[in-house]
Amino acid sequence: MRLFWRYLLLLFVLAISIGPFLWQLSTSLKGAGEDVYLPDFVPDDPTLANYAGVADVVPVWTFALNSLLVAVVNVVCNCLGAAMAGYALARLKFRGRRLAGLVFAAAILVPFETILISLFLVMRSLGLTNTLTGVVLPGAIAALNVLLLRNAFLALPGEVEEAAIIDGANAWQRFVRIALPSVRGTLVVVALFSFMFSWDDFLWPLIVLSDPDKYTLTIGLAYLQGTFFQNQRLVAAGTIIAVAPLILLFLLLQKHFFRGVGEGALKG
Amino acid sequence: MTHRPHTPWLFLLPGLAVVLMFSIFPFLNMIVLAFTDADALGGGQFTGVDNFVRMVDDPKFWVAARNSTLYLFGVVPPLVLLPLLLALLVRRQVPGITFFRTAFFTPVIASAVVVGLIWTWxxxxxxLVNSVVEALGGARIPFLTDSSLLLVSAMAVTVWKGMGYYMVIYLAALANVPNDLHEAAQVDGAGPIRRFVSVTVPALRPTMVLVAALSAVNGFRVFAEVYLLSGGSGGPGGASTTLVMLIQQTGTGLTGEVGYASALSLVLFVVTLGLLLITLRLNRKEDLL
Structure with a gap:
């Protein structure tokens, strides 16, 4: 009996958590002839017309491609750049190591919203406003990822690299062949969260991009809402396009998502 | 020696370059700009505390500061409590629990824009919500057109989106609560509510403080939810504008007042830092007790 109540409660929360997504999906599949205001979750005559339709009013596939491009570059830069820095901080001894570590620690404490305006000035002086490069750069190597990977490298036992050192392998060879493969788990977490942050980011692309052709999905959708607010079916189709890839990724790799939260990869 | 002296710096170069150019420098520059009258083109003259004097007399600042503060107080209590209850609900390994945990986490991975658009609809x-309200015999509620309700709606969206994340944090913490305490309390005849208040909550206090800190800092910096729910306008007459929205509106565009926006950013930073320090303080007291 107590189990019954537990499941009833679970189903109630389930409805609240994914009901809104399902309602959006349902709206996106409803044809022009169906009243979208009626509280009916099952479309009378499901159609994909809205997915084609949204591409007629805004270049939604260009937005998606831009988002994908930005996210992939972000993942590669973060995995490689943060791992390199993390490796140096954890496994190499040199003067100035503490100072370098402090720089990354300080960067974590800077809330992005507070540097929004002056970061825009930096991008403008580099001539990178309204470019996808300008979107990627500020988060290309996140300080948080550097420290996550530093901790992962620190946790490796010292002997791991000794044999390689005796064999005369240099630091780069040891990094690529021994250290990097040993922190695969953390790299997956970093990759996943870099992808998600980049794909979901809104405030920075909104500031730095001005040309609709360069828009990423998030600001493209906000733009769509502003221009074609009346047609809920199209907005719904656009949101499903934006959220479906992430949900898929999440379902495939959920274990790593939960681990990432545990390791503090996601700041909420 | 296992490496040449300059090798570590080659490893650090990309990371340090990005962090110094795109975090540390803009941050320091923001502090300098806050005391200037720099406009959209940058530059500007040193004007002392003029920007802050102007802020005190700026009704827009007070509206935004009030809204961000209200937001903080609106989202922290539910985000501390509800995910904890959720964690207790999904803690037991009953059949299908992985499915439920996964589903409860889904709002976390969706972007604030997607979430904002879903809830706008x-x-x-x-x-749909008003259809249900009407079906239950109520009158339609102006969730998005009344400036106070708009803010409350956005808070609800923030809570909805954040619950799964904090649930996972609580789950990890719950795994460390010794079970024998619970059993001892049960033997002493304590009911589930009593056990929750006297065993679970004290054991989880540090985690609850952490969750309070994270949700407070994020709540005070709210942007996307209010922006999306108000269609970018900040509500009727801008009455639901938040501090970050005000920074964005003030500092960008051809008429951007970079100096004043930087002063607003500095205020945002000081408040954020203050919230973190308060939390550290609270957690340190825990250790002493």
């Missing part, structure tokens, strides 16, 4: 004057 749900809370529309003729949307």
């Amino acid at each position: 749900l809370l529309d004057s003729r949307g």
Whole structure:
């Protein structure tokens, strides 16, 4: 009996958590002839017309491609750049190591919203406003990822690299062949969260991009809402396009998502 | 020696370059700009504390500061409590629990924009929520057109989106609560509510403080939810504008007042830092007790 109540409660929360997504999906599949205001979750005559339709009013596939491009570059830069820095901080001894570590620690404490305006000035002086490069750069190597990977490298036992050192392998060879493969788990977490942050980011692309052709999905959708607010079916189709890839990724790799939260990869 | 002296710096170069150019420098520059009258083109003259004097007399600043503060107080209590209850609900390994945990986490991975658009549609004057309200015999609620309700709606969206994340944090913490305490309390005849208040909550206090800190800092910096629910306008007459929205509106565009926006950013930073320090203080007291 107590189990019954537990499941009833679970189903109630389930409805609240994914009901809104399902309602959006349902709206996106409803044809022009169906009243979208009626509280009916099952479309009378499901159609994909809205997915084609949204591409007629805004270049939604260009937005998606831009988002994908930005996210992939972000993942590669973060995995490689943060791992390199993390490796140096954890496994190499040199003067100035503490100072370098402090720089990354300080960067974590800077809330992005507070540097929004002056970061825009930096991008403008580099001539990178309204470019996808300008979107990627500020988060290309996140300080948080550097420290996550530093901790992962620190946790490796010292002997791991000794044999390689005796064999005369240099630091780069040891990094690529021994250290990097040993922190695969953390790299997956970093990759996943870099992808998600980049794909979901809104405030920075909104500031730095001005040309609709360069828009990423998030600001493209906000733009769509502003221009074609009346047609809920199209907005719904656009949101499903934006959220479906992430949900898929999440379902495939959920274990790593939960681990990432545990390791503090996601700041909420 | 296992490496040449300059090798570590080659490893650090990309990371340090990005962090110094795109975090540390803009941050320091923001502090300098806050005391200037720099406009959209940058530059500007040193004007002392003029920007802060102007802020005190700026009704827009007070509206935004009030809204961000209200937001903080609105989202922290539910985000500390509800995810904890959720964690207790999904803690037991009953069949299908992985499915439920996964589903409860889904709102976390969706972007604030997607979430904002979904809820804009749900809370529309003729949307699904109002259909239900009407079916139950109530009158339609102007969730998005009344400036106070807009803010409350956005808070609800923030809570909805954040619950799964904090649930996972609580789950990890719950795994460390010794079970024998519970059993001892049960033997002493304590009911589930009593056990929750006297065993679970004290054991989880540090985690609850952490969750409070994270949700407070994030709540005070709210942007996307309010921006999306108000269609970018900040509500009727801008009455639901938040501090970050004000920074964005003030500092960008051809008429951007970079100096004043930087001063607003500095205020945002000081408050954020203050919230973190308070939390550290609270957690240190824990250790002493």
